[in-house]
Every structure is written in structure tokens, then in C-alpha cells.
Amino acid sequence: MPNTTVNRKIIHIDMDAFYASVEQMDNPALRGKPVAVGGSENRGVVAAASYEARKFGVRSAISGIMAKKYCPELIFVKPRFDRYKEISTKIHKIFHEYTDLVEPLSLDEAYLDVTQNKKGNPSAGLLAEEIRARIFKEVGLTASAGISINKFVAKIASDYNKPNGQKTVNPDEVNAFLEELPIRKFYGVGKVTTEKMYQLGVFTGLDLKSKSVEFLEKHFGKSGNFYFNVVRGIHNSEVKSDRITKSVAAEHTFDVNLSSEIFMLEKLEGIAIALERRLNKHKVAGKTITLKIKYSDFTQQTRSKTVPYFISDKGLILEIVKELLYQERMKDSVRLLGISLSNLNTEEKKIVVVQLKFDF
Known part of the structure; x- marks a missing residue:
């Protein structure tokens, strides 16, 4: 059911083609050329693509083989996550000069609540411009931003004027903005849900708004209430500066498929070492060990x-992983193995923020 809207000043910052842009910044020979980070023309999956590559249809999450078909001139670059983390840390340091309410979503994007900010600037739009300018000057990369009354609208808005742009959706513009929005652009509505929406005659935010909460819950379960509210600009989720780590994982895609558990064990030892290193870095431990297996047929x-x-x-983790590996026979050769640890010993910290309506 509809609830009271809480207006905040939220900025969503999204770095432009982050991994690929870092590679182009560090290697001038890659500038202006189609670049894919991750994968290869024979194996793996693309983690990120430069804007030059995107013109050919190369996107993250597609196979390296498909990416090469789309763009024969594509240059594959191995990811350097330590470098991306280093750059991300510099960017987040800039964020924290404006507000302590920073919620990172990944290395390359974050929400900032600037309702009350360290600069005393009442304009969220001007703050976003200043932050983007500082990122470019101090780091050398461009960023895009969305500014609005809540995280949902800000996230959608940040995609409007990419790359190196921003869009503000003021409080009195939110309803019209969402009503005109194609349903496929609603954050959280994926391909499957989009197709289902189309079948139900829902193509825009206005179509979605015409549906009752009972109708939406009937067809989309618990998500129905979420859709009912967000299309009305109601999304009161706070910017949480302490995101709790729910799981830690490490995985590896192999150049040649593995068909023997003996070879898999050898690879799993290396993955367990990498996982232990990440657990120590985050200073966490867990109770649930999960073995991920991706076969040659994907x-x-x-x-x-x-x-x-x-x-x-790593030794204890590997012992349990061995047990899981031999739990049942493999159905095919294996192209990827991963280990994750969840059910962690982290405690959630709740942030309580009281905010009032205001002029944007």
C-alpha cells in the first residue's frame, strides 16, 4: 500500500565505463580504441567495455567469443582489480569530503545523501557537478550523475546523459518523469519481468501506475508492492554508509575445460588461497561454504x-570443498569453479536519519 514519501537529496554517481577507462588512462595506446576488460576471443566473459566497443554492441556479461564477432578489432585486456580498487579508493575519498552518508554499490558507483552536507550547499545539482569535476581533475576519469529525491529515481537519472553528464529530477518533476519512462528502464525490472509486463499491457510508468496493488501482487508477488510504490515516487530506502558484507567469493574461468576431479582439486586449492586472502582483508569468517560449478554448456x-x-x-575451507566436489558425479567438463563463504560473522548496523521535505 502507498506510504508517506520522504524527500531527500540523493546523488547517484556512476563512473563511465570504469574498468575500460582505467585501462585507457594507464595505456595511451588503447585510447580511442574498442577495449574489453576480461574474457578473450576464445574464452571467458566481458567484465566491461569501452564506449568505442559499445558502439558495436559489446557489453558486459557477454562471452568473449560473441564480443569478437560483434567487433573484430576488439582489444582484450586482463582485469587489474588492485588498480581499480586503488582508483576507487581515491574517488570515495572525494565523496566523503561532501558527506559521510556514502553507500558504495560497487567499485564504480555509489549513492550520496547530501541533504545535509559538509559544504553547506543546498543545491544537490551543483554538488554533483563539483564532485564530477574533482574526479576528472584529481583522478583523470569522467563520471555521470543522477540527482533526485530518492535512490530509485537518482539511479535511473544517472544513465540519462552518459557519458560525462548528469540529470536532475526535481521533486515536482518525479511523477511525470516516471510516468513517461519505458518500463524496461525501471531499475530492478529485468528482461524476464519486462516481457511479463508487456504481456500484461504495461509498457510505461503510466501503464504501471494504472494497475492496482492487488493486481501487481497477484502477478509479481512481493515485488508488486515495490512496483506500486516506486512508480509513485515512493522509495524511502536510506543511504547506508555501512554496507554489510553478506558473502565473500573467489572463482576462476579456465582456458581449457577440466574433465577430472583431480585437476579440479588442484585449481580449487588456488581458489581457496585467494578466498582466504579476501576473508582476512575483510576480517570476516563464515559458516556456509558453497562450491560453484559452471559446465562447458554454461x-x-x-x-x-x-x-x-x-x-x-583455507585448509578447513578446502576440506569441505573436497567433500562437496565428490558429493555427486560431474555431468560434463567444467569451465569455471568458484568457492564462496556466507553466513558471516558480521553484525548489521542500523542508521537512523530524520529528514524533512525541502525545496530542491
Whole structure:
């Protein structure tokens, strides 16, 4: 059911083609050329694509083979996550000079609540411009921004004037903005849901707004109430500066498919070492170990086990992974293996913020 709208001043900052842009910044020979980070023309999946590559239809999450078909001149670059993390840390340091309410979504995007900010500037739009200018001057990369009354609208708005642009949706513009929006552009509405919406005659925000909460809950379950509210500009989720890590994982895609559990064990040892390193870095331990297996036909399988105590040691993790590996026979050769640890020993911290309506 509809609830009271809480207006905030939210900025969503999204770096432009972040991984690829870092590679082009560090290697001038790549500038102006179609670049894909991750994968290769024979294996793997594209993690990020430069804007030059996107013109050919190359996108993240498509296979390297498909990306090469789309763009024969595509240059594949191995990801350097330590470098991306280094750059991301510099960017987030800039964010925190404006507000402590920063919620990172990934290395390249974050929400900032600037309702009350360290600069005392009442204009969220001007703050976004200043932050983007500083990122470009101090880091050398461009960023785009969306500014509005809540996280949902700000996230959508940040995609409007990419790259190196921003869009503000003022409080009195939110309803019209959402009503005119194609349903496929609603954040959280994926391909499957979009197709289902189309079948129900929902093509725009206005179409969605015409549906009752009962209708939406009937067809979309718990998400129905979410859709009913967000199309009316109601999304009161706070910017949480302490995002709780729910799981830590490490995985590897192999150049040659593995068909023997003996070879898989050898690879899993390396993955367990990488996982232990990440657990120590985050200073966490967990009780649920999950083995991820992706077969040569791209089907995926997970096998999990929960133990009664917290672990982070690679040796203990590997012992349980061995048990999971031999739990049942492999149905095909394997192209990817991964290990994750969840059910972590983290405690959620709740942030309470009282905010009032205001002029944007």
C-alpha cells in the first residue's frame, strides 16, 4: 500500500565505463580504441567495455567469443582489480569530503545523501557537478550523475546523459518523469519481468501506475508492492554508509575445460588461497561454504554445506570443498569453479536519519 514519501537529496554517481577507462588512462595506446576488460576471443566473459566497443554492441556479461564477432578489432585486456580498487579508493575519498552518508554499490558507483552536507550547499545539482569535476581533475576519469529525491529515481537519472553528464529530477518533476519512462528502464525490472509486463499491457510508468496493488501482487508477488510504490515516487530506502558484507567469493574461468576431479582439486586449492586472502582483508569468517560449478554448456550448479563454527582458514575451507566436489558425479567438463563463504560473522548496523521535505 502507498506510504508517506520522504524527500531527500540523493546523488547517484556512476563512473563511465570504469574498468575500460582505467585501462585507457594507464595505456595511451588503447585510447580511442574498442577495449574489453576480461574474457578473450576464445574464452571467458566481458567484465566491461569501452564506449568505442559499445558502439558495436559489446557489453558486459557477454562471452568473449560473441564480443569478437560483434567487433573484430576488439582489444582484450586482463582485469587489474588492485588498480581499480586503488582508483576507487581515491574517488570515495572525494565523496566523503561532501558527506559521510556514502553507500558504495560497487567499485564504480555509489549513492550520496547530501541533504545535509559538509559544504553547506543546498543545491544537490551543483554538488554533483563539483564532485564530477574533482574526479576528472584529481583522478583523470569522467563520471555521470543522477540527482533526485530518492535512490530509485537518482539511479535511473544517472544513465540519462552518459557519458560525462548528469540529470536532475526535481521533486515536482518525479511523477511525470516516471510516468513517461519505458518500463524496461525501471531499475530492478529485468528482461524476464519486462516481457511479463508487456504481456500484461504495461509498457510505461503510466501503464504501471494504472494497475492496482492487488493486481501487481497477484502477478509479481512481493515485488508488486515495490512496483506500486516506486512508480509513485515512493522509495524511502536510506543511504547506508555501512554496507554489510553478506558473502565473500573467489572463482576462476579456465582456458581449457577440466574433465577430472583431480585437476579440479588442484585449481580449487588456488581458489581457496585467494578466498582466504579476501576473508582476512575483510576480517570476516563464515559458516556456509558453497562450491560453484559452471559446465562447458554454461549450465551452473552450486553445492553448499553449513558447519557449526566460523571458519576462514583455507585448509578447513578446502576440506569441505573436497567433500562437496565428490558429493555427486560431474555431468560434463567444467569451465569455471568458484568457492564462496556466507553466513558471516558480521553484525548489521542500523542508521537512523530524520529528514524533512525541502525545496530542491
